[in-house]
Each structure stands twice: as structure tokens, then as C-alpha cells.
Amino acid sequence: MAREITYRDALREALHEEMDRDERVFLLGEDIGAYQGSYVVTRGFLEEYGRKRVRDTPISELGIVGLANGAAMGGLHPVVELMTINFSLLAIDQIVNHAAKLHYMFNGKFTVPVVIRTASGWGQLGATHSQTFEGWYAHVPGLRVVMPATPRDAKGFLKSAIRGQDPVIFIEHSLIYRNRGEVPEGEYTLPLEGAEVRREGKDVTLVSWSRGYYLALGAAEDLAKQGIEAEVIDMRVLRPLDIDTVVQSVQKTNRLVIVEESWRTLGMGAEIAAAVQEHAFDYLDAPIARVGSLEVPMPYAKNLERLVIPGKDEVLTAVQGVLARELVTVH
Amino acid sequence: MAREITYRDALREALHEEMDRDERVFLLGEDIGAYQGSYVVTRGFLEEYGRKRVRDTPISELGIVGLANGAAMGGLHPVVELMTINFSLLAIDQIVNHAAKLHYMFNGKFTVPVVIRTASGWGQLGATHSQTFEGWYAHVPGLRVVMPATPRDAKGFLKSAIRGQDPVIFIEHSLIYRNRGEVPEGEYTLPLEGAEVRREGKDVTLVSWSRGYYLALGAAEDLAKQGIEAEVIDMRVLRPLDIDTVVQSVQKTNRLVIVEESWRTLGMGAEIAAAVQEHAFDYLDAPIARVGSLEVPMPYAKNLERLVIPGKDEVLTAVQGVLARELVTVH
């Protein structure tokens, strides 16, 4: 039996269940308590669990992630909320030089089971508040990076992340908190690995994650009306990256379009393209296309912002491009 | 007429010449003065220029880059030294959310001509002191990112960076400071753009930058003895990225190996591979190969460290791989 709930509620359920299950799980972050959370994910939690377990913090991103690292080493299971992924840059030393390293550097003698929840997103927020850095975190051995698109994944991943022993960067998206989707009745967790083929197709593979997944899906539905069957893959987890699933799809469709919201250069799409051409070289009938944001600091004005973030049209154009391509061999 | 000097001396000459040319150029950073610079690049500068222009700073990476941004806005030309690129993570908010954004966000009304010198490198320095993040900076519109391999580029780039109006991330490498190379007699600057073919060849293209360039060159010399002519490209500038030069080479050689010291996943090589397959798809006879570090926090022990950083053998193996590859088309 399944229920339909929002992405936000899926996160709330995960936090509730894990906090109820294990006293050592606690939340910390800016404005998660009295303010009720800047994206309202933790509404009511302070009132329910009290100040010990729901900790409003100072504006000290570096300090609170470092503190969470230490608390995790000391036996707790902290879930930090960094209001947006843009502010995670202030904490990145504690994420990359500490959380990601300590288990290895100290020869496995202790673990750092910290979960860092943060939100990607945009919406006339200006240059410093509209970025997304999943590709940066996915670069770093020692981190697990998830970026769920659906309520089911959001809940199952968050519960696993909290129960796990490794540092997890858990990236939400401000524009999909209200998206609804099915989640299983009762308890479940999902392993932090594996892409999923969410729509089967034979003509072209569309790969994305988080909000981009919905964009890809929308494009696939349009394409279907034109008789083009797109296979849509939701990457779900960005480190470890499940390239096999993409390769298998490309072996069938022979064409790949990657859709993402970050700047194209060195976005996640770069890695996916590089890895797929390596593993499915002989199957590709066209260059892998990447659809991403224009390479510009995000402007505030709505009409300009619309030009920066890719929409369905850009995806459709890219698909037309890879489909139109004839395979030639030049020497 | 050319002279042969070290990479370090090339940097020193650039700093000297620019400081002598323009009173508004000044240096700041941790231990650049009394200590003489942790890689001795600024030796003697405090004594020569005094405390006003050679400023030993507190251990405040975020603060000093922010201060340099402000000083640049106010009409100075600060050259910040961040001891190593690992510590730049502490300053990354000022680099990415400020230096890279302000000119655009404020509609071009002022500029932020800041130069951030920092060093990549390794050598039993452990997990937190052996990383390299050029790919992260190359992801960000608004930044220029250079990573010179030769004394000539080091000097010419640094002078241009100081004279320019944009923020520049200038990445040196601790293991090539003593490398010698020719520099022109007298004044010169070099535009912050363009890759260079440093060795011509027809069988395979090797692409790298910074210390990796020497690795590629060494491999090319070995290959030559086996009758394999490798073309070697030094990327030099990582943003803007000169893909054309690589594409032209691949159109001739049909095979590409990228050599870098960072972790493979989402390293610069990912972008180069993704872009080249896009622009030279029909010319590739084998998947583009990427040689990079093993994906592990760097261990201290010398015998383990050697396994992590790619050496000539790894490059040769990769070249053999792309050469052995038969082009097949599967449907």
C-alpha cells in the first residue's frame, strides 16, 4: 500500500521516525526551530522535541558543521540543515577537509556519521543565492552525495543517511518541496546508491536528478507525442555514481542527453558524459549532449533568469540535435 | 634573447616588476613577509618594499580574500597568497560568492581586480594538504583560472593577472618551483587564454597542465622511443578553457589521453573529455582516457602516496589502451 505525500512531508516523516527511533539523532541549523525552518521542513519540531534535540544555531556555517562532525565522532547522529547550498561554501572546509577525511586519515578508528541537509534552488534570488554545487561534492572521496527527486527517495534516503556511518551530503531543491509522490506505507529505508530508469524508451536516453528529473520527464512526454520514445533516468545518488545504469540504457538507445541546472562546464554532466563515452563508446551514435545553465552569475530580473535556467525547450532542442546526427567516421 | 630561470624566480620577477611599475600593487598573505613565504616566492620582499606593501596577515583566509576584494574595489591591485590550495576552501565564499559575482551583480559599475596566488602539490603532506581544486574554480563564471607549467607562462600570466581587471585564480605547484625554463629578456605579458601544443605528434594527443604537463612530456619521450608520436598540449588556462586547440589536435591524432593530479571524478579531465567528444565526435577512434589520482584521501605513507598520484607508467598504460582500441560500431 502506498500513500501520496509531498517531498517536504517525506522529509518530515523521515526526521520524525528517526528521532523517535534513536535518542542520539538531533537537528541543528539556522532558524530550524523558532522560525520553523526556512523551507518549513522542521515545522513543529522544536515544540515537539525541545531545545536539546532541535538546536537553533548562530549564523556560523563552518562552526556548526564542525560541531556536528565532533558530535558525530562522540556518538551522536547530527542532522545539520544548511539553509541553502550557497552557504555550504562557508562550511566546505569542515565538509571536505574534515568530514570526508577523518575516517580514512585516522585509519578507520572512528566514524563521522553526519548528515548535512541543504537546498539547491532559484527563483529571483540573485547571484549568490541561486547556485548548485552537487558536482563539487561528488568530486570528493569520503562523501556520499544524494539528490533525490521523489518523495519516496527523499524519505528512504534520509532515513538511511541518518542510520549510516558515513558523512552524507543530502541535497534538496526549493522548487520541489511541494511535489507529491507515492511513498510506501510504514517503515522503509533505501540504500544510498543506484540510478533508476523511471521511464523506458528506445530512441534516446535522458539523464537528470532532483528537479531536473521532472524537466526531463516533461520533455519525454512531449517527445512521445512526436513518436519519440525517450528513456528517462533519475541519477538519485551522485557519489557513488551509478554509471552502469546509464551505460546500459545508452547501449539500447545509442543517444544521450544530460539535463542539469548547474553551469555546464564541470557540472555533473561533464563526469557522466566523460564516463559514458568511456564505457559505451561503440554504442554512441551521436555526441552526448549536455543541457545546463548559461554560464553567468544569476541575474535577479525574472526575464533574464528565465534565459539562464534550462527549460523544456532547451531539452527538446538537444534531443532533436542528437537524433538528427548521422554517424560518420572521418580519417 | 632568452634566459633560463626557475619557475619560482619567474614569479618573483613578475611580482617585482609589477610592484615597481605600479604603487597600487601590494602583496598580502600568511607568512609572506618575515617568514619569507612558505615556498619562498616572496623572499626579501618585505625588506625591499616595507610593511605597507608586503603584509603578513593573520590566519584568516576568508578575511584576507574578502579584504583583498574590497581593496581591489577601492582601487588597489592586491595579490593574495593562499599558502596552499587546500586552505582556499576557507576563502571560497569570498572567491565564488563575492569576487566572481560583484562585477556582474552590480551591473558592471565596479571591478574586482584581485589576484589569488596559491599552490597545488603533495609530498607526504597527508589528506588535508595534498589536494588540488582547479576544476572547482574552473566551474565558476566570473573567475579566470590559470595554472601555468613553465617559467615563461608563470611570469607572463602573473603580470597580466595583476594588470587585468578581473579576479584571477593563479595556481602554482609546490613540486615545480625549481623547474627551469626560458623566459624572454625584458618586459612581456601573456594574455590569460589559450592552450599550447608543446610537442607535435600524430598518433595520440596528451593533454595536461601544471606539473602534469611534465608527466605527459616524459611519457611522450618514452613513446617516441617506441615509434609512437604523441602530441602534447599544455592547457595553461583552465577558464576560459581552450577546447579548440584540443579538438584540432584530436582531429589529427584521433586519440586523446588527459593527465591530471586531481581525483578523476569531476576533475578538469571530465570537462575536457565531455567537450571533446562533443566537438570531435567523428574523429575519435577510441574512448578518451583520463589518468588521474586514485579516489582516496591522500595517505601520508610514501609507499601508499606513490600509488595514488599518477606516474609515467599510468600515462603509458592509458596511451597503450587508446592505441590498442579498434573502432567498432555496434547496433
Place this chain on the structure above:
Amino acid sequence: MTSPDGMRTKELSMEKGQLLDLYRKMVEIRRFEENAAEQYAHGKIGGFLHLYIGEEAVAVGAISAMEPRDHLVTHYRDHGYPIALGIDPRPLMAELFGKATGISGGRGGSMHMSDPERNFWGGYAIVGGHLPIATGIALSNQYLNREAVVVCFFGDGSTNTGAFHEAMNLSAVWKLPVLWICENNLYGMGTAVEYVSAVRDMVKKAGAYDIPAIQIDGQNPLEVREATEKALEHCRSGQGPFFIEAMTYRFRGHSMADPEAYRTKEEVETHRASEDPIVRFSRMLTEDGVATQAELDRINADVEQEMEEVVRFAEDSPVPGPETLMDHIYAEPVPVR
């Protein structure tokens, strides 16, 4: 509020015209913000919108003490400062509308106003991020012997950032001419000072850097002005930074999205009732006989009209041309890829 309310206008050697100008600026800010809130509700303004209502006396009092050569750097709650500085409010409103005539061409939005010609270096959206930048501008002034002071505004919440600490220390070590003005409005977003700051009085933090500091009533523009004058003198004389903590209160939510779950309506009402800087100042002016209520009402009506025109200007302006999208990413040309 720590200082007695009783500061009288006559204690200050100010002309009537100057006093009425302070009054007018506060009213301008208030009406500008109210109009912005209305336009936000109409969907004309997007993203974040942080209003300065209730805190007007801090910007107006402090900025009135600045000289043209001085510099201004602020956080994201930044509509009040340029108005206090006498910058035309029309491009400010147009910026909120995302129009080409906006002060940042519509690219910055609410959080990123600036006017370098007036030495206003902008509003910044990363909490704490502008403090090192202000320090650097101050260094450029010192370095180039400009004898200008940078006045930098920030909130209580930002004093908990590492950037605050590093900037304070740098400014003190190098004796930079920067005046730090902390607006302590008791909350950072929805979090009350006592839950997140080890000390309630921000002046105490200045002590860690031997920066002289004073806590003042930020609801009285004259007290703010006087303290700022003295502080600017200190900074200008080469003695290094100075720190003012202005006690104030935000009458509206943190941003338009704020349901204000963290404080009671009564708390807000109490502050509004006793500490509205405009109400207090108009009482001061009329009780001291500086102006009649009728004179003040005329100013109010005048500003009301001005703001109608401001909104109309924003409304009627064109959006930025799409062809400008990629301008100004770099100051110097970059080869196309």
C-alpha cells in the same frame, strides 16, 4: 534600549532644515518600504524582500553625519541606506521590479543596491561577507591617503560569523578607518540574540580587538548622529576602527516570507507603540517647537506623492534587454569558447 529617551533637539547645534531633513528621510524610507511590500503582494517584486521598517533612525542618523568622501557598505536589508544618502529612490524601486532602469540594472534585486559614484559599495546577501570587503575598502583609503572613513552596517546575527571576527581583527591590527555599526534588532531572522550569542551586548565583542565601542539608542536619529560624528572623528584621526551598537527593532517580518512564529504580536506591538523612531522624532520636533504638526504633515503628504511617482517609474520602465544577459561577467573580453 539603553540610553534615556530624553535627548532634546536643542542640545544639538542643528538647523531646523537639517532636522526636518532627517525627519523626511525617515518618512521616505518608511513609505518606500510600505510601497515595496504592497508591490510585492501584487507580484511586481520577486525573490527576497527585507524591509527596514522600524530601524529608519539608524541609517538616517548615521549617514547624516557622513561626509561625501566617506564610504558606505551594508548588508542585504539595504533600501534605507541609499535613501538616507540622498540617492534617487526611483532606480531603487526599479531594481526591486527587476527593470533596466534599476540601480543595478535589475541584476541585483533587493539585496544588491549600489552606487559607487556616491561611494555606496552595495548591499551584500551573504551574512558577514561584506565585513571583510568593508575592511578592504578601508585599507584602500588608508593606503591612498584618502582620509575617508568606511561606514559598514550589519546585524546582530552577523556578529556570530567567522567573517565578522576576521574582519574586526584585521581592521584593528592595521588601524583601518572603518566605522562598524551593528544594528541590534534582537533577532537574526527568527532567532533571538540570547539563543545564539554568548553575549547580549554586541559592544562586548569589540573588546576582543581593543576596538572602542559604544551602545546607543538606535531609535533616536539625533543620538545616532552624534555618536556617529564622534566615531567618524576617531576613525579619521588615524586611531583605527570604532564600533557602534545601535539598539533597534524590526517592525515587520525578516522578509516577506516570514510568518513570525518566533515572536508574539504583543511583543511587536509594544515596540511599535513605544519605539517607532518616526513617531518619537516627530513628537520631539513638535514638543521642542522646532516644527508644527502641520509642517510634518506636509512633508508626509509630499513623500506620499513622491513614492507614487517612484512606483510609477519602476512600473513604466522596461525590463533589461535579453541581449545584455552576458554583459559584465568579466570586465575584460574573454575569448568565446
Place this chain on the structure above:
Amino acid sequence: MTSPDGMRTKELSMEKGQLLDLYRKMVEIRRFEENAAEQYAHGKIGGFLHLYIGEEAVAVGAISAMEPRDHLVTHYRDHGYPIALGIDPRPLMAELFGKATGISGGRGGSMHMSDPERNFWGGYAIVGGHLPIATGIALSNQYLNREAVVVCFFGDGSTNTGAFHEAMNLSAVWKLPVLWICENNLYGMGTAVEYVSAVRDMVKKAGAYDIPAIQIDGQNPLEVREATEKALEHCRSGQGPFFIEAMTYRFRGHSMADPEAYRTKEEVETHRASEDPIVRFSRMLTEDGVATQAELDRINADVEQEMEEVVRFAEDSPVPGPETLMDHIYAEPVPVR
């Protein structure tokens, strides 16, 4: 040095055995470091090597006051603390040699010793980075009612980092049981305190967080011990953090690569001559009649021998197996790509 040298051993209720143990620990650290320097010169040790010579009394005095349930977190100059804690020096030296028997399996090196079984959570190489971590361990102790105190060592230089500020504030806001011990050795790498810190006395920085603080003579292990005992009591009683500034001096370069251009030989010699903690303490012990010089000499000889064995152990140990390279990147299995 701010406190008079005259603290006598008899003022403290310590057994002779305990006093000699303090002495021995200091000598162990000194000899360990001297041997490390020698082995570095022989190329047996690579990378960075930061010696604790001259500062032994801080670690030994402070750690002698700790209880087994207490926790320890330090910066990268971290060979002295584990020795003071009584951890076997052989795996420490083996770590420097990059051997499998090293305390971190040869993966950490000089800057990353740790022994969580003894609540020693390690040395950290990012200046300031371990302060938030110490704060978090303290939170875990408070949360789980462990009644343990985290003792965290760091240098004067690290007090200028944003991480310091954020950690201090967090520790004070949540009244966490953490004892901050700042080793003020007058330099951060090659930069003297006065050039980079707005205040010379680090205790002043604790005032910004209302954290009680004391400045002590870090060259006298008994003074350090006494101050630490009181501070631990404070922390353990739920009153929150405490801050000790131990005035000390580094007799050797910052690391083995340091040519010491920033200070004169005379300056170093003056400190060495009057402030060697081992010399001072041995004088105290003999003058007070606690021990004879012969007894101390015996300890010295003993330690000398012990350290030969320590080096031999490191030398004879195997390097880590290449097959272990990819172990422990994650605590839980990750699917291979």
C-alpha cells in the same frame, strides 16, 4: 611570562612519584622530538614535522590534571600530548615513519595522531579546524551525560581564524564542557603575535564570549596543572567552557623546513636559557629536595634508552600493505563503480 617563577613544589599536595612522573614525561617528549628531528634529517620521516620542544610543560602539566573519562583534541604539533597522556611512543614514532604499526597506520603522519580508545581524538592540520570539532565532542558528552570534559589545545595563531570565533561562541551559548587551552608561543609559523592579533593577550578574546579565562606561565608544569585542575572543575560542574592561555615559547623552527628568518638567534637563546621547562623543573625538584640530580639523571638515561627502542621499533616495522590503500574511505561498503 606573566606569573612569577616561584611556584614551589611543596605548595602542591603531590607525591614525589607524581612529580617525577611529570618530569619524566617532559623528558620523554623532549627526547622523542629530538629523535624525530634526527630521523627526519636521515630521510626516514617526510612531509611536515612540527616539534614541541620548549613547550613540554603545557601538555604535561595540563594532561596530568585530566581524568581518564576526559577527552583530548589538539592541533598538528601533536606528538607531546599523547606522550603526556601515557600513550606508548612507539606507534607515534612509527607513524612518523609512515609504517603500518603507526598509531594511524601510517596514513596520518606527524599531524594526525589519535587514539580514540584513550579519548584522544587527534591532531588536526587545518589551523582552527579542530576547535568546532572539540565543541561537538563536548556537546556529545553533555548530551549523553558523560560528565567528561574536552580539553582542546591550539596556538595563538589559530585565534585569528573564523573557526575559533564560531567555536568559542557555540561552546559558551550551549555551556559546553570544554577547556580551551591556548598555547601562546608568541608566533604563528613565522609571524609574531603583535603583527596579526589586535590584542596580545589571548585571554582578552575569551571576554567576547563571557568565558572565564586565566593567563598562566606555561613553562611551569605545576602552575599549568593547578590551573587545569580548577578549570576542569569549572567545566565539569556545568558552568560551561573555560579558557587558559599558557605563555610558552617554541625553541625550534615551526617545522623542519623553517629557516627562522623572522627571529634572531639571540631571542631564541634568551628564552632557552631562562625558560626551558625541563631545566626549570629539575632545578625546582632538586632545590626543594624532592629529588637528587642523580635520580633525575637516571630518568634521563632511562628515557634515552626507551627512545632508542622507540626508533628501532619504527625502523623495523613494515610499511602499510598496498592492498590496504582503499580501506576506510567509507565506514560502510560502497558499490564499486
